[in-house]
Amino acid sequence: MGYDLSMRLWRGDRSGGELADYVVAVEEGEVVLDAIHRVQATQAGDLAVRWNCKAGKCGSCSAEINGRPRLLCMTRLSDFEPEETITVTPMRTFPVIRDLVTDVSYNYEKAKEVPAFAPTPPDKDGNRRMMQADVERGQEFRKCIECFLCQDTCHVIRDHDDNKSSFAGPRFFLRYAELDMHPLDTNDRRKLAQGAAGLGMCNITKCCTEVCPEHIKITDNAIIPMKERVVDRRYDPVVWLGSKILRREQRNET
């Protein structure tokens, strides 16, 4: 049943910090976030941790557990040996605010750069008709809970701060792909994805897919298809010829 868990939690802020040791009583069936809450309620009332739903649906409690980007509420203690020390740090790609809380405003800034959805006009009866087969790809991407773990693990920005200005990150490639595959959207976002969003920076090492708590196949279903769409436009001689000969605007491949 219950046992005493050893934890090392990073405490500190921008000026510095360290891993602090705690021992906390935990119960069967608990997750890492429960243990942290107990530390907070009994030993360190000012321990900062961001969380909301505690059911893996809101994506607030992102952190790194034993060095791996995870949701605190979806990591069960039973995944570890009782005697194992669990180390929790804030996400290491974003500036820290305090303790386990990071400043994720990078992501909200990138969200502003994605051109909005621009649908075709509705049918005469006011409805917009879309077939299930046509919305399913987008629906997979819209499962995203914006935990930003994919952004955290992506080495393009994790290991290179200066890339942040020119790279939107996997979460937003997902968004570009969703809009580009939307059956009713009228924008062409491929140029932008390749240019401003930095799609070409991605070297598809798939860490985003590995950490996604929603199991979205970010690389295979969003990033690579977007790269292929860019190839259509810029690097494929056959498609280029086709568009010249048939005078077909590429965007309009239905």
Add this chain to the structure above:
Amino acid sequence: MTAGLLGAGRARIPQKTLRKDRWWLAPAATFVVFAAFVVYATWRAFTGELYYAKPYLSPFYSPCLTTECLEGSSDFGSPITWWALSPALIILVFPLGFRMTCYYYRKAYYRAFWLSPPACAVAEPHGKYSGETRFPLILQNLHRWFWYAAVAVGAVLTFDAVLAFRNEDGEWGHMGLGTLIFVVNVVLIWLYTLGCHSCRHIVGGRLRHFSKHPVRYRLWGLVSKLNEKHARYAWLSLFSVAIADLYVYLLARGTIEDLRFF
């Protein structure tokens, strides 16, 4: 040098990773196996001999198109007269380019050889990173061209596998262990080639409305299934092509005899 884990405002944690699992195992294994294949393939491609043992033509040398080709191995004639080096070098460019630019292999070798990154949430050693935006890595965008070529190569290897249903005297209706190896190899090559991300895009991925193209949608579904196992087929077909070549080599060298079934 650009700031990474110790970049502006980040939590000051000196370790490059706090992972406790054996994260280095996968890239290390990839490194060893790829390196071994590269060494083997380089040696075999440059030797220019022992690649044909009736009725089997090593996949490294097929199609054999130069005047240097061993007698009987040129099923498509010898249009190339000016090439004095091993005939494999001309043809290997295509499968090599296909695999070098393959989305799966890229992941594998960026991790194992470039350490960029070695594993998830493990810091990479490089100071600068520009991804696939500049020469030479921008050439990865040519994957689709190589895919077109790979389809042709696949067709030739299929032809070779058919020819392998002959005996040493060129009579049809026979089969040996080599035939089996060739058939398995070509099946794996097709599973790999058709599961390619570019193929997935071309058959249907580029569409906006699947519902208006039911046939392409079904094809896309099939390719997507293969694509999920793309990594597996990438490895298996790599092994099978090496094994097919090795088998031909051993036959040609006389080390072993082909096991004839009928």
Add this chain to the structure above:
Amino acid sequence: MTDTSPGSPTSGHGFETHAYDVVVIGAGGAGLRAAVAAHDAGARVAIVCKSLLGKAHTVMAEGGIAAAMGNVYPDDNWQVHFRDTMRGGKMLNNWRMAQLHAQEAPKRVLELEEWGALFDRTTDGLISQRDFGGHRYARLAHVGDRTGLEMIRTLQQRVVELGIDVYMECTVTDLLRDGDQVSGAFAYWRESGRFLVFQTPTVVLATGGIGKSYQVTSNSWEYTGDGHALALRTGASLINMEFVQFHPTGMVWPPSVRGILVTESVCGDGGVLRNSEGKRFMFDNIPEFFRAETADNEEEADRWYDDKRNNRRPPELLPRDEVARAINSEIKAGRGSPHGGVFLDIASRRDAAFIRRRLPSMYHQFKELADVDITAEPMEVGPTCHYVMGGVEVDADTGASTVEGLYAAGEVAGGMHGSNRLGGNSLSDLLVFGRRAGLNAAYYAGRMGSARPAVSDQAVKAAAEHALAPFTDEGGENPYTIQKDLQDLMQRLVGIIRKKEELEESLTELQSLNRRAENLTVEGHRQYNPGWHLALDLPNMLRVSECIARAALVREESRGGHTRDDFPKPSEEWGTLNLVLTESGGEISIKEQPLPVMPGELRQLFEEK
């Protein structure tokens, strides 16, 4: 993390100050929809929210948005939806709100689609609609079992597109007044602990509910009744506070996830409730009111899934209050499951592939949090505090409270759902009344022109001192301990089944908690300090809990989300009365108020069959 905005410079009080036409508190469905509407009406709008944008509790909504679009059953129309809503609320709803809600919901859903939402489709390409408890026709527009996420993301993206200012991780602790009008709001940044002041003639409350006052709840930490308490303190009134919805099916095991929701769609897709003896006990719990439309034997109930026209609905799909009460009494009678719930079984009734396709996030939730494979074994479920029907008393058409300039929409507003809310009516409520409140707040600000009510430096200073009190007091109580005691008290004494003695006891205990809470102490400093944040939320929770307990004590009948052991039946007399709570001088007073009278042509809908 918007630090600057088109605001005015700081005033005499020295805090960061911003001026807007409309300030929306809360960034769930109602808040975001209100902000979009106010922006569209030409107002300068700010959204202030306690969490990051897109994390609000709306993401937890699973089933769908109820809207009589008639895509699946063409017979459906707003009148039927209106009737279902009123009957679900046991006729205690504000009829006008229920009418507007039923009439406008379809348009609001289509609007979401225009902004990028991807709903599941029918074979004709229209928005698909699913069955849910209490709804006569399949009516819930949905995306798998994550409709709330789709809705909040869509609205969030719309807000970003329109460039509306969002103050994230920013908590409003006080509303400021100039005479009888709203003049601003006082808030602090969670990140830095610094204070800021909004000068605004209108505030739209969209703060959600109060669930965190209970031990077993599906609600997150944010649900501390802030909007309810702010409204009371500003002079507005609350109605229907005695009605708290306990969702019948929350997880009961493991303890760490106790309370997390199991969507009603499990029952809609074939799941059934059984007690420890294996009996489908809901057949013994069909109330007279719903007897005509509910199957009374298993054969008919099972046929319903395939032939809805000729069979009556299974009793598992009765409105939530009925099911929650029945589960509660099974557990009390000793026929519960090992961990104190009952069994919800879909594994033995549907094949694994079907379950995984229809209920993907439930499958994951149980697999990953409880290590239970719902395709192979039954779930253990029990009631969990889910929603408060009560809230700020508002004008049905405009969302205006009784205080000038103060509006409310969504869960924090009262009246729409009467004594019990139907599943799926919440998301549509957020959209319909979020929009109305936002529009009307913008109109109000526009009519006002440049003659704006003033923010007094004195009031601002008082608010700042009040907020810093927990740092100055020493040797006081730990806020975490008081919160825990409050949750325990509410669960024990003001839970699903209530009685006079227990309610009286709860009021006494609340008094003593109130006294303890006057002297809170927190450690550390102001920068992202959850202990301090809780210390500021706690008085709101205590205040709202007191409202619930008081109203529950006065209403001597059982109806919807309010069940009195000592008055087990609904009473005709109480059926025409709302309880209205107001605060003055720190004391809560309560009075009875007759329900608005429904016009004849709507009343007819309940007479014909």
